[in-house]
Amino acid sequence: MSKRKPYERELPTDWWLKHAFYTKYMIREGSSILITLYSLILAWGVFRLSQGPEAWQAWLDCLTHPLSILLHLAVLVLALYHTITWFSLAPKAADLWIKGKKLEDKPIVIGHYVALAITTIVALIIVAAY
Amino acid sequence: MSHSQHTEPKRSHEPIFWGLFGAGGMLTAFLTPVMVLVTGILVPLGLMSPEALSYERIHDFATTWYGAAVLFVLIALPLWHTLHRIYHGLHDIGIHRGRDIQQVVSYGFAFAVSVFVFTLLLQMF
Amino acid sequence: MAETLIDIDILRYRPEEDDAPHLQTYQIPFDDEMSILEALQYIKDELDSTVSFRWSCRMAICGSCGMMVNGEPKLGCKVFLRDYFPNKITLEPLANFPIERDLVVVMDDFIEKLESIKPYIIPAQEKSIDDGEYIQTPEQMAKYKQFSMCINCGLCYAACPQYALNKEFTGPAALSLLARYNRDSRDAGGAERMKIVNAEEGVWGCTFVGYCSKVCPKGVDPAAAIQLFKVESAKDYLIAMFKPD
Numbered sequence: 383m384s385k386r387k388p389y390e391r392e393l394p395t396d397w398w399l400k401h402a403f404y405t406k407y408m409i410r411e412g413s414s415i416l417i418t419l420y421s422l423i424l425a426w427g428v429f430r431l432s433q434g435p436e437a438w439q440a441w442l443d444c445l446t447h448p449l450s451i452l453l454h455l456a457v458l459v460l461a462l463y464h465t466i467t468w469f470s471l472a473p474k475a476a477d478l479w480i481k482g483k484k485l486e487d488k489p490i491v492i493g494h495y496v497a498l499a500i501t502t503i504v505a506l507i508i509v510a511a512y
Numbered sequence: 513m514s515h516s517q518h519t520e521p522k523r524s525h526e527p528i529f530w531g532l533f534g535a536g537g538m539l540t541a542f543l544t545p546v547m548v549l550v551t552g553i554l555v556p557l558g559l560m561s562p563e564a565l566s567y568e569r570i571h572d573f574a575t576t577w578y579g580a581a582v583l584f585v586l587i588a589l590p591l592w593h594t595l596h597r598i599y600h601g602l603h604d605i606g607i608h609r610g611r612d613i614q615q616v617v618s619y620g621f622a623f624a625v626s627v628f629v630f631t632l633l634l635q636m637f
Numbered sequence: 638m639a640e641t642l643i644d645i646d647i648l649r650y651r652p653e654e655d656d657a658p659h660l661q662t663y664q665i666p667f668d669d670e671m672s673i674l675e676a677l678q679y680i681k682d683e684l685d686s687t688v689s690f691r692w693s694c695r696m697a698i699c700g701s702c703g704m705m706v707n708g709e710p711k712l713g714c715k716v717f718l719r720d721y722f723p724n725k726i727t728l729e730p731l732a733n734f735p736i737e738r739d740l741v742v743v744m745d746d747f748i749e750k751l752e753s754i755k756p757y758i759i760p761a762q763e764k765s766i767d768d769g770e771y772i773q774t775p776e777q778m779a780k781y782k783q784f785s786m787c788i789n790c791g792l793c794y795a796a797c798p799q800y801a802l803n804k805e806f807t808g809p810a811a812l813s814l815l816a817r818y819n820r821d822s823r824d825a826g827g828a829e830r831m832k833i834v835n836a837e838e839g840v841w842g843c844t845f846v847g848y849c850s851k852v853c854p855k856g857v858d859p860a861a862a863i864q865l866f867k868v869e870s871a872k873d874y875l876i877a878m879f880k881p882d
Binding site for chain 1: 650657658708709732733735736737743775779780801802844845847848860861864865868
């Protein structure tokens with residue numbers, strides 16, 4: 383008779399707290415919660431815009447509340463974390479070959495940061511050009 | 513212990529959601545930081561003139577076809593990214609029951625807000 | 638002078654007498670050049686002959702001695718006591734696999750998954766030996782070489798929370814192996830294997846944690862293989878939408 387009795391270990395629900403790599407993954411995924419909230423704030427802004435100047439002004443006034451500033455700072459930090467992780471993983475989805483050699487990760491990542499700098503500056507110029 | 517490999521694998525519809533997730537993720541990576549900076553920090557703190565977000569300016573922009581399109585994409589597309597992550601995150605934290613309902617609620621939420629914003633922009637025209 | 642010692646905890650599980658695994662501590666003389674695998678051999682030879690573990694080549698090519706070292710998937714022969722000294726070292730069987738005995742795990746599911754992706758060249762037409770060899774340029778080989786370096790050690794499955802959460806997921810090594818064949822210029826089995834890729838249990842079971850690529854002792858990048866397949870699978874999906882077969 384077989385003495386075999388394979389033991390199955392349970393995955394703890396907090397597995398993502400057991401290793402820094404997993405925790406960072408979860409922060410990356412979790413960043414989406416606050417970014418969702420930010421999209422909802424903007425969607426609400428469109429709603430207030432549609433109601434006229436007073437409603438729009440009230441929405442802008444809400445944004446000056448210290449809690450709102452703190453919230454947006456948190457969103458900014460997590461959005462930047464999303465950006466950093468997104469860029470660092472971008473080369474994995476690229477299969478670019480030049481003269482029989484695979485393009486290195488580094489130029490792809492740097493390219494993304496250059497594009498980020500350009501889009502950010504252009505966006506700021508457009509917004510400030512009133 | 514053995515998992516049958518004899519049945520023909522079933523094609524997943526994930527590519528649709530993954531496509532939207534990827535597009536939204538790209539947009540979020542490049543533009544969300546500067547958007548948050550302007551609407552949530554610089555203008556509210558007065559570091560940038562309130563003129564940047566004045567009613568006339570934003571309303572004029574939102575009532576052009578390209579302005580409406582830009583606002584729609586900037587607001588709605590990130591939701592298809594974030595709700596995709598939230599849906600998969602629920603599985604990660606061990607909520608395995610009712611995956612179908614979770615999926616409907618997650619993407620349904622992104623869809624509902626998209627329709628909400630789309631309708632508002634349309635009626636402002 | 639007193640010998641320098643190091644503590645090693647081993648997760649013991651002997652099915653004939655244990656209901657659940659438990660840690661047992663061993664103390665051995667610290668040696669700067671001793672690998673974890675050699676430490677285990679020391680323990681088995683000198684201290685406790687009942688400790689079970691798998692090993693063969695001692696040089697990171699057979700893929701037998703995968704285990705969790707302080708919670709991280711490692712090859713026992715490729716990490717050294719000095720990497721952890723003076724801290725205690727905890728050895729556990731590879732995560733996400735059932736424990737057979739002590740550090741030995743059941744790898745049946747993993748092997749089945751490797752087999753399921755048809756890990757052999759499927760030529761467009763069978764050629765006889767008289768027809769000569771299949772020609773391949775170095776550039777064509779470069780396209781898949783990285784993915785052919787896998788030694789089937791299972792570290793990437795121990796690193797993958799999605800495999801832990803759903804054992805139906807085809808997983809990193811099998812999908813890398815699939816990439817190895819689909820990217821081979823001599824192979825014509827791509828469409829057949831894409832059916833595996835396209836499934837929920839195929840690449841879509843992956844949420845890009847990325848730890849698989851980090852732990853691979855041979856520099857294979859399963860996360861990249863899967864990510865590239867997601868792009869392929871999305872294209873495949875679009876094509877199938879307009880051209881159902």
